Amino acid sequence: MSLPPVPASSNPFDTRLDRILAEIAFNVQLPPSLHRKATDRYKAVRTFLEGTDAFEDQIEHFYPQGSMAIDATISNRGTDDEFDIDIVAQLGGRFRSMQPNEILDELFDALDGYQGLKVVRQTRCVTLYYADGMHLDITPALRVANTPDRQSVITHSKGPTARADDDFVDMNAYGFANWYSERTPFEVKVVEEFNRRWRLFEAANYRADAEVDEVPDQTEFVAKNTATLALQLTKRYRNIRYATYDGRIPPSVMMSCMAGLVAEPGLTLSQMLLKLCRHIAREIRAASARGELLQVSNPTHEDDLFTDRWPENQKQQIQFARYLDELVEGLEEAMEMSPGELGDWLRETFGDRVVSRAVDEIAKEAAAVREGRHSYSPSGKVILPSAAAAAIATPSAARATPTPTPHTFFGDLRK
16 A cells, blocks of 8 residues: 655645656656557456457456556656566466466467567567557466565576576565555655646647547556656667667666655655765665665565566666766756756757657647636636647657747746
């Protein structure tokens, strides 16, 4: 059970830096429509598997893990239009006598050809690749008796045949998601602001041919707190820094654990982002000083090691600490940057496309408010003119190239 919501106090997005950081986080998140689609898809996969001979009556639980479970999913490394959704398939007694490679092979064979999708057997999961860029990773797990709810082992096997290093790996993703929820209570101001933005986004894609668009009811998927937003921004920064790197990168679940540990309701977004980055860098350097590799375990199951495949060596972890130092230094200097300098730094740090889109959205919203192009229905819902909704829905790449003047909006956000 999560903690009670934190009462509204100061707005965590008051400064120009916090506002643009929030808009960047908004633009890399899994949209509510895709969140619903992901939920529908993994439910459909479960139904399909249960209809096969191999998995009939053998799926005990089928549930999201990782970023999907804590509402921290962002777009993939190297792209702004692809999302990984991680699912655990807790399997029944028939699979308990099988070896890891056999379980993964059974899952792959059952899903191969599903809806004509590309299906790939990975080391610990089977991945379904959808045409719209969504990837569904399904990890088979076996429940460990006499342990907390859904504590399991998952399969590890590179394949294609059995190997000496095949193994079962400890895991309690369900317990971790509950722990994270308890550590990161809802912050009213964050929920209100992001729910407002998602409602505007949904309205813009809802009925653009009408004279006006009434925003749909409150979505079930909202940003909860600055800790989760800071986590998403840190993951996005990692993705940019490692966009051309072929090896393993710092794992999201490790950073999620760090975010849960340092979460502090009431901080602004930039303060929380600084706190998270400094903490991770400090932990890495402490491990290096001891001549060790960073080790981060699941707080609900110490044998579930979040850093079991990264870092592989001291060089890898120190490089990530240096990257985090660069982000901290940039954040500390950002409020004193000129509008042009800030825009350049943000694009280098979080990616040109997503920052340009965030800049466009803030400028459009400010213009709509100035020109009185929004109103409210009798029920209190926000109403946008059709033209404004169409503008929000139009991708930046499809619009005319903006002149340099819109970027001066940075100077208006220091309020």
